[in-house]
Every structure is written in C-alpha cells, then in structure tokens.
Amino acid sequence: MNQRIKLHALSVSLIALSSGWVNAAEVNLYTTREPVLIQPLLDEFNQKTGIKVNTVFIKDGMLERVKTEGRRSPADVMLTVDFGNLVDLVENGLTQRVNSKVLNTAIPGNLRAANGHWYALSMRARAVYVSKERTPLKAISYEDLANPKWKGKICIRSGSHPYNTWLIASYIAHHGEKATEQWLRGIKANLARPASGGDRDVARDILGKICDIGVANTYYVGTMRNGDAEQQRWGNAINVVLPRFKNGGTHINVSGAAVAKYAPNRKEAVQLLEFLSSDHAQAIYAQSGYEYPVKPGVKIDPIIASFGKLNIDNVRLSEIAKYRKAANLLVDKVQFNH
C-alpha cells in the first residue's frame, strides 16, 4: 500500500515537471537537422525575441513520435530536411495552417504549401560532381547519366536514399514511369561501385579514381572545401555541374518547417518560422550550411555561387511528391542497390 502511494507521488511530480516545460515565452522545436547548423539560428532567435527554444533533436521517427503524442504533443515547430518528411507530416494531419504575411512574402509560392501547412526554408540542388583532372565537362542533363559512354564511371549513394528518391520521382514527373525505369537501368549499368556510402564519398572516390563523375548534393562541396585538409583534397578534386532536365531545370530538394497541429505555443511557433525566413537567418542558412536561401535576394555562399546560376526545375515539389512511392518501387524493381 505504502509503495503504491509512493508511486502515485512519483507520477504526479513527473507530470508537474513535464507540464512546467510549456510555460510562457517558450517554443518547443522538434528537428532532424544537425545541431551544429541549427543552434546558431536558435540562439539568435532567443536573443532577438527572448523566447526560449526547447529543442528535441531526432534522427528518425519524428512523425511517429508526434503522432503517438497526439493532442498532448508538446511540439510547436517541426523542422526537417527533405521535402518528403514535410509531406508526410501534412498527410498524417500533424500540421496546422499558418497564415503569415511575413512568410508568404519572403517565401516564393512554389516553396510553400498553398494552404500554409508547410514552408521551405532552404534549398539544395542534386548536382553532378566531375573529376577536375579527368573529365572536362561543362554541362550535363540528368537524362545523360544513363548514356553508356559513362559505363563504369559513375558513383552514387543508395537509390533508396531520399535525395535520390526525389530525383527519381522528379524524373517520373518529367518522363513517366517507363522511361524512368529504362533510365535507372542505364545508370545502374554505368555504376563504378555498388550504390552505397554518402554524398561526400562521391568526391572521395573521384579523387581515388574509382569513378569520374557522380551524383551528390551541392552543400557538401562547401563543407568539404572549407573542411579539414583531407576533405579539402576531396572537395578540390571535383568541379560541380548543375545538371538540367532536357525539358526543364535543376532538381532541388528543400529543408522546411511546419507548425504542429496541437502546438501549445502557436504564436511563438509562427514567430520562429518568420525569423527563419528573415534576411538574417536566411543568410546564416547560406553561410554556415552552404544551402540556397529560399528568400530571393539573399546572398549565396561564394563556393556555391561558383557553380553558376541555379535554374530551378519547373515541376512543383507538390507534383513530384505524387511520384515518390513509384520512385521507391522502381528502385527495388531494377535492383538498383544490388
């Protein structure tokens, strides 16, 4: 009996603790982004507004977590990489509509949900790294990656990785499933090694002469060229070409945010989003993360700017989202990773 009382006391005090978490002038952030990148932004926000940001860094399973927490979820803002994660949050009914003039002015229409359920905050392009030493290539189309002339010369990470899934989904949006299947088989036949590792490994393997070209994201070039001596070697071994679809532009993916459906601190949540879309925060995204800012007119990092002008593909993200599942199934079907 005595023990039972103790147990009750314990659970009551635990509850008291947890509800103390959501006092005034706070905002609770769930994010899958790297602390190194996001912390300076949050510190700045705190200095500017006095609002304290409680951050939960999550690697996988943010959606399941918020979903399980349901209407008791302390999450106010959910900040993720990869457009797919944003779409999933919206489709599972975990977000709410935000109608902010500040956000709608700062962020172009194709980079936010028409109904205000998500906002992109930064962009990255799916680029092609080419060997400075061996491959004098100034332009390439995504379609061309399947050209047999690249046989045994291409490096790429797993086809199931979201960065590739979105590129493939985008290809389907342009050319349909059948042509995409052919294209994937073509790339697979061109691979210099199994589709594995990360995007940086593409640069390293080009330096190591395992492959001549490879598919990887733009911002890694910034981190490599400004990294330690080893990474600088990798980053300096490559040139970056921004590929284009034959009938379109360069494929981009985004990082972005949404306000949680049951956000206890809704006002502060919107404030945080507005801050992240400000000139200042957007410049930090560009400088410390080497991403493309979503807000027009914000300066891009010189390394990223050296790749040339980014001509964003004309197919909207929300259109590409429709083909994500098909893209995943195709990767399995052509045994891209085997």
Add this chain to the structure above:
Amino acid sequence: MTKNKHHFNLFTSLSGVLTLLACLPVIALVLTAIQGNSDIFGHLIQYVLPPTLVDTSILLFGVGLLTILIGTGSAWLVTAYQFRGRAFLDWALLLPLAIPTYIIAYSYIDILHPIGPLQSFLAANFGWESQPAWFPNIRSVWGCIFLLSFVLYPYVYLSTRAMFLMQSASLIEVARSLGLNPNQVFFRVAIPLARPAIAVGASLALMETINDIGATEFLGVKTLTLSIYSTWTNQSDLASAAQIAIFMLIIITLLVVIERLGRRKQRYMNSAQRSRLMPAQQLSGTKAGLCLILGLIPISIGFLIPFIHLLVESYKRFKYAGFSDYLLQASINTLFLATVATVITIAIGFFIVSAARFSQITWFSRIASLGYAIPGTVLAIGLMLSLGKIDHAVADFLEFKLGIHSF
C-alpha cells in the same frame, strides 16, 4: 513447501508481466503490420525479399562460420597451450568487442581506400598502381562478413573459453593417454563438448549481425534489416517495414527452435564436481612465437588497426576544430543511458531467469529474448507506439477522473 509456492507465484507472475512488456513492441509491430497495404506486400515478395534474403543468408552463414573459426580457435589456443604472452592474449582477445560494427566498417573503408593510408603508402614507396583489379573490394558482402566477424568473434571466444576451462582435465587426459594427438583432442573431444557454448556464442554474434544497420548500409550490403529500416525511414511506410520485421522475426524464431531441438536430448554438463583445470601444454621457441602471432592476428584486425586509425583521425579533427561542445554532453548521455539500461536489463533478466528456475516455465525467457533480433530503431518505434497508448490512457484517467491536466 508453502514458501516455495509463494516464490513460484511471485517470480512467475512478475516475469510473466516483464515478458509481456518485452513483447509489447513486437505486438505493436504486428498490429502496425496488419494495417499495412497488401499490394505493397506483393511488391516486397517479388522484388525486395528475394535479393535481401540471399544477401542476409550469405552474410549470416559467413559470419557464423568465421566467428566460430576465430572464436574457438583462439579460445583453444589460450586454453590448451602455455606460452609467453598467453596471459595477455587471454583478455586482449576480447577487445574487438569494444569496436562497434559500423566503426570497423568506416575505418576499413578509410584504410583500404585508394587514397587511404595503406595504398598511399604503397604508392609512395613501392610504385603501387592505385586500386588494382584484384584488390579486395571491402564494399561487398564478403568485406562485410570479414569485418563483422573480426569484431563479433569474442562472443564465441568468451563462451567457448569458459567451456574449455570447465571441461574436466581427466577427459582430456584420458583422450591423450588413449593416443590422440593435440589436433584429435581438439576436434574429437574438446569441440563436441563445447558445442553448446559455441552455439550460444555464435547465435549472439548472428543476432548482432542481423540487427546491424550501420556497417551493412555503408558497405552496400542489402540485408533484411536494412530494408526494414529504409522502408520505414526513406519510404515513410512503417506498416511495410513492420511486415518485413515480422517476417524476419519468424525466421529467427524458426532458427532458435531448430537450434533448441537439435540439442534437446544432449547433456553436456560436467559431471565431475569442480575438477582440475585442463592442463596446458608448455610451448617454447618458434612454436610459442607462432602461437603468440596467431593470437595477435584477430586482436590486430578487430581492434588495434581500427583503434589506431580512430586515434589518428581524432587527433586530426582535434587539431582542426578543437573539442566539440557536444562531445561532453554526448558522453554523459551515453554513460547515463548505458548505466540505466544495464541495471534494468540485469533486473529483468534476473527475474525471468529466476522464474525459469523456480517454475520450470522457460518459454518466458525465450520469448523475451526474441526482441534482441529486431533492429534497435524498429524496436524503439514499436515501444513508442505501445507506451504511447499506455501514456495516453494514464493521462486520460488523470484528466477525466481526477481533473489533473497533463501534457
């Protein structure tokens, strides 16, 4: 008698509850799997399961074989022979267990890369041509078998070494006096007697292998576990992931059952009460040196080389960026998590094993240990789903019955 009965009830019911708790995530996974889309399952059966099953089988078979080879070999080496350095090998052979599987994968990809230390050194000093065709590709299922085996063999070493030590000296002596040479003693007496220990060690190594995500993903090996993980994280399809997880769990259950049936009728327990230790054969000279070198091989591959590589890389990182603020916090978190998890694991394990002892109900422990084979991340999801439900029930109760509002 009554006291015994009381024990029986306490342990049985407590361990029953604990087993149920251990099963909760699995139950949650089953429920999630059922909600899944059946047309995806057709796709999984046609395109995903066959190749991943092949890769997984090759990997398990290879790791099983190699860990048994290295584990029993090294255990026999330090038990049957006495030579200079044996005492050091005795504990140092356990060191590779300290290297996580993904760390050894990352390390060797670095070390063996065309621009890595090995090939760079060869190129600078011996005119080595970068990455010749015959050079082993570590990014393959074979590379994966090799690397995983050299960090997982200590499971087999540990259990087998204990078994060798427990074996009655008289049995070995009888075998020797009957004219068996050391090889024959090893293969015809020691190994058959140690079989259960080898099986236990190997099955732990295999569970660890099937649970692995980091090393296999990085090495480009497509295992069942990896497809569970990527189906969930990349395709946002938890239901399909749960379906593959259940499929995998069935395979593991079958393996465990087969293994149990295989040695159901055998009794290996040493009948002699605390017999003398097995006499070690004294070696000297070349033979002793050879034994030492042999014992150093697994330690070098599984621990020393990756450890030195990590030290060098950490030093470079430190010189470049200094100590990360997150390092201290991460270390504290790791220590805290490890301590709490260990205490809970020991407590639960104690109850369940005790229940098995008092009440002869052994299937609790078997069911409870099945979860070991599910990847940690997937298990966490199952746990979150089930505990979330309990959490809500408690919160609802507090809110509606007692008027306490909680988040």
